[in-house]
Structures are given as C-alpha cells and as structure tokens.
Amino acid sequence: MTTFSFTRLSDRLNLLHTTTGTIIVHLLLTGGLAGLLFGCSFINLDDHRNSLDLKVQQAVDKVRLELEKSLGNTVPSMNVYLQTPTHTYFASSVPAGRQPLTPTTVYRFASVTKNFTATAIMKMHQDGWLDYKALITGLIPGSNQPYVPASPDWDIPNKSLITIEQLLQHSAGVYDTDNDTIPELNSSYVNYYLSRDSTHQFTVEEMLKPIIDKKTRVSSYFDPGNGYHYSNTGYVILSRIIERVYSLKSGQPKTFADYLSDHITGPASRVPLPISFPYQAGDIQLPQPNVASLIRRASGRVDGFGPVNMSAHVGEGNGYGTMAALNTYVRSLMRGENVLQSQTVKLLQTEVSTANPSYGLGTSYRINLGYGHNGAIAGYLTTVTYDPASEVSLVAMLPLWDLTQGPNGDTTFEKCFTAMYDAAYAARAALGYPGKP
Structure with missing residues (x-):
C-alpha cells in the first residue's frame, strides 16, 4: 500500500485543543469578558463538529471490526465520504499500524462507470445527437449511419429488436461474456483470455463473438424488454454507440474516453x-496516491491488485478516481447542477425496467441512500449515492474481496459487500439521518 501523509483524529483534536487554548488567552488579554464569551461560543460550535466527526469515525470503525470478526481475518480499510447540506465528513477505518486512506486516494470504481456511460448517452440525447428510445439498428440523427455497425461481427441475437434504453436498463437480454460462463471455455470469455495473456487487448467485436458464434451454446437471456439480467456486455455495446456518434459529430475518429473527457469530466466540462x-x-497503472485492493482465496492465496488491464471493461467498469471526485460527480449530477438538466436526470432515475423497478438508466436506487451505482472489480467494492430526501451524498469503499468461504467464495464475498453498505448506513445514522432500513 502506498504511504500517505495523514493527520490522525487524535492529533487533530490535540491540535484543536492547543489552538483553542491560545485563542482564549489572547481574548482574555485583549477583549476581557466579552472576548471570553465569544471564545466559549467558538469552542462549543467546534466541539460539536468534532463530536460528529468522531461519531462517523466510530460508526465506520465498528462495521470494520464486525467484518473482521465475521471473516476471521483483517480488513485493510473501510472508508466513507459523506456530504450533508452543510458539511463533509470522511472516515477511513484501518487496523493498528496501517495508514488510513484520504479522500483523494485513487482507486478503481468499477461499475460506477455505468452511471457515467448513462450520463454520456443522456447528454447526447439532450443535445439531439441520439434518441435513447431508438433501436440500435436505427440511424444516428442527421446521418445514414446506424448506431451499431451493420457488419456480420455485430449480428447478435435480436439485434433488430434492441433499443438503447434497454441496454441502459439491462433489459435487452444481451449475454454477458464478461461475467457469465462460456460452456466451451468453462469460464467467462474475459477471464479465459486474461488468464492466458494479461496484456491481451480486447475489442468490442471480440466480446460479441461468443454470442454470435454458432459453435457456442450461449444466446440472449430473453427477448428484449421481457426481463432483467445485468450485462456488462450490453454496456460495452453502449460504449461503441457513444464512440460512433461522437466520431460522426466531430468529423474525426473518437473514443468513449474522448467523449467522457471532453464533455463529462475533463477541463472543459x-x-x-x-x-x-x-x-x-x-x-494499467493508477496515479499516486492510490490504494491496491486485496483478494483472499480459499486456497490461501492472497493477491494484491493495483495494475489491471481494463480493455475488456470499456463503458461498464473501466473508471478510476477518488472518493472526493465521485462525491462531487454524483451530488452535482443528481441535483441537476452538472451536464444533465433536471428533467434529464429524472429520466435516469425513473425510466426503469419493468422487471427491476430499482434500476433505471444506468442508475440504481437503494432506500435511505438514494440514486447512484455500485461497483466491484479486482478486489474493490464501492457504492456512490445521492439521496434527494436528505440532500446527503455518499461514497463508501472497501478494497477487499474475501473469497474463502462458500461456493466460489460467495459467502464471504457477500459479507464484504454487505459490510460496505452497512458502513454507509452507519455513517448516515451517526449524523441523525435514516440508516439501514
């Protein structure tokens, strides 16, 4: 793990005590009793704020310790960044001897990327560059080019029936070649090739090949619009749509990353x-300061992940950033203060799949946390949310996958995933907001 410059809570409190004492003496010498009364008022307000900071820290500490007890092993850190209408709070709970993370520690936020992809699609819709209700075989507005290529390597099942909206909702039925098993490979397509060559450069067409290839026994999960099944591959298709539309509108070749940088996150956004x-x-490298994640396996093998090949995850899980940046993003976006107008934000939240009313256009909803998205990749777990009812935004992050118990490690992975949410709820509850339902 990278070493960070960090002032511990006890040090901050000691510093506050020393500084406040100096202020009181100064006021006594220069302002008499009036100065003392002012000084006392200042102390009470500051003490109240520090009391809340401490409550949040203690709440997150408790969740981490409970997870350690349940797993029978250490938890490298549990982290929560939270913003209310008046203040921000950050807690990084770590075992003794470890350096806490900071709000500007970089990590991979995985499927939270899907919300950025949805924002990009809806920004293009808002600007008249595409129609999110259109079929993916439809024409890009003002052109004779379809949203996806008409070539044989794009001849996926039900192609002529799938809409952009259904891809956003995971209701298109597109088989997920990243997460789900290809029988002939006895693995997902992505894991199969990465296990043989960690430097392999994936393409969208390659990710679609197992769905098109008649030799494999995979197809769509259901007819478009008739169900819900989470599909990373569906979002890879969306990344190509963004790329094609942006290339057409700009008159030169553009990538998914180009559009995100130029219109959603970059200096000109x-x-x-x-x-x-x-x-x-x-x-594959993360900028400094960053935190490597940890994966524990039933075999006893422990992997620390920092450098990761993300070429298979474009549009669905390839993002990295900081907790502070993600909080700013979700808070400004969901409040209609970012690139999407309020009515477009409402579409993100309310245009839900009939089979899963808690998932909209790249946006999920969780009671007492609000709208956003979670993510899990290469040992990182995170959730990014904004709750309109309380005007509280929150980012929780755990850089650990424990796969030591249950089929394929499912039991202990679920414990980690649940604990990450428990920390989010506990931090809210520590400030007096509704917690875990």
Missing part, C-alpha cells in the same frame, strides 16, 4: 473531475 477511463491494455 461543467464540473471538471480527476477521473479517467483507460481502454488500452497497457494502461
């Missing part, structure tokens, strides 16, 4: 953010 979406197989 409405709310610039230090967030990136790598797509080259060799672009």
Whole structure:
C-alpha cells in the first residue's frame, strides 16, 4: 500500500485543543469578558463538529471490526465520504499500524462507470445527437449511419429488436461474456483470455463473438424488454454507440474516453473531475496516491491488485478516481447542477425496467441512500449515492474481496459487500439521518 501523509483524529483534536487554548488567552488579554464569551461560543460550535466527526469515525470503525470478526481475518480499510447540506465528513477505518486512506486516494470504481456511460448517452440525447428510445439498428440523427455497425461481427441475437434504453436498463437480454460462463471455455470469455495473456487487448467485436458464434451454446437471456439480467456486455455495446456518434459529430475518429473527457469530466466540462477511463491494455497503472485492493482465496492465496488491464471493461467498469471526485460527480449530477438538466436526470432515475423497478438508466436506487451505482472489480467494492430526501451524498469503499468461504467464495464475498453498505448506513445514522432500513 502506498504511504500517505495523514493527520490522525487524535492529533487533530490535540491540535484543536492547543489552538483553542491560545485563542482564549489572547481574548482574555485583549477583549476581557466579552472576548471570553465569544471564545466559549467558538469552542462549543467546534466541539460539536468534532463530536460528529468522531461519531462517523466510530460508526465506520465498528462495521470494520464486525467484518473482521465475521471473516476471521483483517480488513485493510473501510472508508466513507459523506456530504450533508452543510458539511463533509470522511472516515477511513484501518487496523493498528496501517495508514488510513484520504479522500483523494485513487482507486478503481468499477461499475460506477455505468452511471457515467448513462450520463454520456443522456447528454447526447439532450443535445439531439441520439434518441435513447431508438433501436440500435436505427440511424444516428442527421446521418445514414446506424448506431451499431451493420457488419456480420455485430449480428447478435435480436439485434433488430434492441433499443438503447434497454441496454441502459439491462433489459435487452444481451449475454454477458464478461461475467457469465462460456460452456466451451468453462469460464467467462474475459477471464479465459486474461488468464492466458494479461496484456491481451480486447475489442468490442471480440466480446460479441461468443454470442454470435454458432459453435457456442450461449444466446440472449430473453427477448428484449421481457426481463432483467445485468450485462456488462450490453454496456460495452453502449460504449461503441457513444464512440460512433461522437466520431460522426466531430468529423474525426473518437473514443468513449474522448467523449467522457471532453464533455463529462475533463477541463472543459461543467464540473471538471480527476477521473479517467483507460481502454488500452497497457494502461494499467493508477496515479499516486492510490490504494491496491486485496483478494483472499480459499486456497490461501492472497493477491494484491493495483495494475489491471481494463480493455475488456470499456463503458461498464473501466473508471478510476477518488472518493472526493465521485462525491462531487454524483451530488452535482443528481441535483441537476452538472451536464444533465433536471428533467434529464429524472429520466435516469425513473425510466426503469419493468422487471427491476430499482434500476433505471444506468442508475440504481437503494432506500435511505438514494440514486447512484455500485461497483466491484479486482478486489474493490464501492457504492456512490445521492439521496434527494436528505440532500446527503455518499461514497463508501472497501478494497477487499474475501473469497474463502462458500461456493466460489460467495459467502464471504457477500459479507464484504454487505459490510460496505452497512458502513454507509452507519455513517448516515451517526449524523441523525435514516440508516439501514
């Protein structure tokens, strides 16, 4: 793990005590009793704020310790960044001897990327560049080019029936070649090739090949619009749609990352953010300061993940950034203060799949946390949310997958995933907001 410059809570409190004492003496010498009364008022307000900071820290500490007890092993850190209408709070709970993370520690936020992809699609819709209700075989407005190529390597099942909206909702039925098993490979397509060559450069067409190939026994999960099944591959298709539309509108070849940088997160965007979406197989390093994740396996093997090939995850899980940046993103977006107008944000939240009313257009909903998305990749777990009812935004992150118990490690993975949410709820509850339902 990278070493960070960090002032512990006890040090901050000691510093506050020393500084406040100096202020009181100064006021006594220069302002008499009136100065003392003013000084006391200042102390009470500051003490109240520090009391809340401490409550949030203690709440997150408790969740981490409970997870350690349940797993029978250490938890490297449990982290929550929370913003209310008046203040921000950050807690990084770590075992003794470890350096806490900071709000600007970089990590991979995985499927939270899907919300950025949805934002990009809806920004294009808002600008008249595409129609999110259109079939993917339809024509890009003002052109004779379809949203997806008409070539044989794009001849996926039900292609002529799938809409952009259904891809956003996971209701298109597109088989997920990243997460789900290809019988002939006894593995997902992505894991199969990465296990043989960690530097392999994936393409969208390659990710679709197992769905099209008649030799494999995979097809769609259901007819478009007739169900819900989470599909990373569906979002890879969306990344190509964004690329094709942007290339057409700009008159030169553009990538998914280009559009995100130029219109959603980069210096020229409405709310610039230090967030990136790598797509080259060799672009594997995280900038400093960063935190490597940890994966524990039933075999006893422990992997620490930092460098990761993200070329298979474009549009669905290739983003990295900081907790502070993600909080700014979700808060500004869901409040209609970012690139999407309020009515477009409402579409993100309410245009839900009939089979899963808690998932809209790349946006999920969780009671007492609100709208956003979660993510899990290479040992990182995170959730990014904004709750309109309380005006509280929140980012929770756990850089650990424990796969030591249950079939394929499912039991202990679920414990980690649940604990990450428990920390989010506990932090809210510590400030007096509704917690875990």
